[in-house]
Amino acid sequence: MRGTGEGSPRLQAAGQEMSRVMKAFLHRYSFALIVAACLFTLAHSTYKNHHNDQLGTCKSNLRALGLAMEMYSTDNSARYPDNFADLVPEYIDQIPQCPASTEASYILHLGPDAPWNDAGFSDYYYICCAGQNHLQAGVPKNLPATNSISDHHAPYHPQEDRS
Numbered sequence: 001m002r003g004t005g006e007g008s009p010r011l012q013a014a015g016q017e018m019s020r021v022m023k024a025f026l027h028r029y030s031f032a033l034i035v036a037a038c039l040f041t042l043a044h045s046t047y048k049n050h051h052n053d054q055l056g057t058c059k060s061n062l063r064a065l066g067l068a069m070e071m072y073s074t075d076n077s078a079r080y081p082d083n084f085a086d087l088v089p090e091y092i093d094q095i096p097q098c099p100a101s102t103e104a105s106y107i108l109h110l111g112p113d114a115p116w117n118d119a120g121f122s123d124y125y126y127i128c129c130a131g132q133n134h135l136q137a138g139v140p141k142n143l144p145a146t147n148s149i150s151d152h153h154a155p156y157h158p159q160e161d162r163s
């Protein structure tokens with residue numbers, strides 16, 4: 001068992017040469033490596049912030065739509081409009097668009113069969129951001145959403161997608 005655990009002198013020398021080259025490399029390029037790591041971290045957090053900003057805007061769009069629905073209802077014998085177009089321009093200047101979607105993504109569901117209407121209210125609405133617009137912000141598809149029985153000031157995104 002000659003040489004076990006020792007390695008040949010040639011291999012050892014090669015190993016030492018490798019580690020010397022590595023050390024020299026790290027010594028020479030440590031600054032560049034640190035800068036690269038910082039840039040990567042910065043890019044990653046910018047990417048995350050971008051998706052969180054989009055989600056924040058989407059939620060405030062839903063909040064605005066919900067408030068417009070309530071104002072319409074107040075003026076129309078507690079009845080919600082059949083579509084968003086009825087809200088414009090009296091209750092909202094224009095139908096907002098989700099910044100994470102290239103097309104109109106807000107879907108209006110009405111009545112007892114609408115999602116999250118377990119009590120079966122007939123005067124009920126559910127509005128969601130349809131599609132996979134906020135996956136990168138950790139939000140499942142067809143969310144966030146709001147409805148006529150949630151707190152309009154804090155549109156929720158339920159864990160379970162029922163739309």
Ligand SMILES: [Zn+2]
Pocket residue numbers: 058098099100101105129133134143144
């Ligand atoms: Zn959205």
